[in-house]
Amino acid sequence: MTKPSEDRAQASPTKQFFVSMLTRDISLADAILDLLDNCLDGALRLVHGAQVDYSKHFVKIEIDGDHFSIADNCGGIPRDVAKNYAFKMGRDSDDDRDSDAETIGMYGVGMKRAIFKMGRNALVRTRHDEDTFEVPITSEWLDAKNWDPLPINEPSEASENLDEPGTTILVRELHEGVARHFGKCCFRE
Numbered sequence: 001m002t003k004p005s006e007d008r009a010q011a012s013p014t015k016q017f018f019v020s021m022l023t024r025d026i027s028l029a030d031a032i033l034d035l036l037d038n039c040l041d042g043a044l045r046l047v048h049g050a051q052v053d054y055s056k057h058f059v060k061i062e063i064d065g066d067h068f069s070i071a072d073n074c075g076g077i078p079r080d081v082a083k084n085y086a087f088k089m090g091r092d093s094d095d096d097r098d099s100d101a102e103t104i105g106m107y108g109v110g111m112k113r114a115i116f117k118m119g120r121n122a123l124v125r126t127r128h129d130e131d132t133f134e135v136p137i138t139s140e141w142l143d144a145k146n147w148d149p150l151p152i153n154e155p156s157e158a159s160e161n162l163d164e165p166g167t168t169i170l171v172r173e174l175h176e177g178v179a180r181h182f183g184k185c186c187f188r189e
Helices: 015-024 028-046 079-086 110-118 139-143 176-185
Strands: 059-064 067-072 119-128 131-137 166-174
Touching: 015 110, 015 139, 028 059, 028 067, 028 110, 028 166, 059 176, 079 131, 110 119, 110 166, 119 139, 131 139, 166 176
Parallel strands: none
Antiparallel strands: 059 067, 067 166, 119 131, 119 166
């Protein structure tokens, strides 16, 4: 017969292991498509199940040897979703958001996986209705052993506000192979 003790064995993954496993099975192209899918899903959420007129929306992608950015006007991330879901690594079993919508993302890792695939420093700036905020994902946060929540910051200047509801993701400190690939694929004048 076993005798229980007060001791507990640590069973959580390290952040470095988690990030490396999360990005191992996705190509760079698929990571970018995940971000594009998030934009389309945002436009779909705006109409609450009605027919989406995608001609009213834009997605701008900028690729360069030292950064990647994607910007849209597809509604942005509500603050409560940012606080409780959007930056969480995975989706809780009781999270039924989008259960009645025709969105593609199901696992709650698309945005984070795409960011981690590309680089080690990102800024997610979003505006939902009139609420604008930004969430930095820094190399310091990635290197830290703990899983502290990410900060939600208010823009420090009016110029940092978005003109309309939407989201901009800027990834810097690109991984060497990604920087090399992006540097080769971009047209230069």
